[in-house]
Amino acid sequence: MFSLFRSSVRRLFLLSLLVFFIPAHSQTEQTSAYINDALVVYLHSGPGNQFRIVGTxxxxTEVIRLNEENDYAQIQYDTNKTAWLPKEHLTFTPGLRAQLSLLQTTLTEQNAKILELEQANNQYQADLNLLSQERDKIQEELTQSKRQNERLSTEISETQASFWQQPMVLGGAILLFGLLFGLLLPKLIPQRRNSERWM
Structure with missing residues (x-):
């Protein structure tokens, strides 16, 4: 009978250890949490309203949840301070203030990227304008070269045409033709007479 009592006590003891150990373990697990969007939360020195207020x-605000008891949670804040507050004031997602801060940081980064892109765009636009000016200058020089080439071609054509129209050139050509004709004609005529005599 004593052994039966001892085994029953042992079972009860093990069961009580399991019952108390598992909740205690789960409640003492430290997790990051945030104060919900209530404007100000009062902190108490113990798990209830009857304990004195130790701060707000x-x-x-980001805190660390240390423990829970009844409807209160023990938290750690400001590195090493601990206090209790109603569990309803804790949330495990960042509040509006944290989200706003994150959005402001993201907005600042995006604005910096936009400014950087605008500066790069302005630089590209300036380079494009410079290249356009150089292209226009080259096209103008090419147009001027074409005009000068056309003008020189016209002058050469006019010079060649007017060369034979000059009186001295024309007279010299007639004189040369007459001289050649006068020198060659007497040589051709006597040869014919001589050839007729021999016949």
């Missing part, structure tokens, strides 16, 4: 925390 603003909405969105």
């Amino acid at each position: 925390l603003a909405a969105g």
Whole structure:
């Protein structure tokens, strides 16, 4: 009978250890949490309203949940301070203040990227304008070269045409033709007479 009592006590003891150990373990697990979007949360020295108020925390403050008892949670804040507050004031997602801070940081980064892209775009636009000016200058020089080439071609054509129209050139050509004709004609005529005599 004593052994039966001892085994029953042992079972009860093990069962009580399991019952108390598992909740205690789960409640002492430290997790990051945030104060919900209530404007100000009062902190108490113990798990209830009957304990004195030891401070306040603003909405969105990041804390560490240490333990839970009844409807209160023990938290750690400001590195090493601990206090209790109603569990309803804790949330495990960042509050509006944290989200706003994150959005402001993202907005600042995006604005910096936009400014950088605008500066790069302005630089590209300036380079494009410079290249356009150089292209226009080259096209103008090419147009001027074409005009000068056409003008020189016209002058050469006019010079060649007017060369034979000059009186001295024309007279010299007639004189040369007459001289050649006068020198060659007497040589051709006597040869014919001589050839007729021999016949």
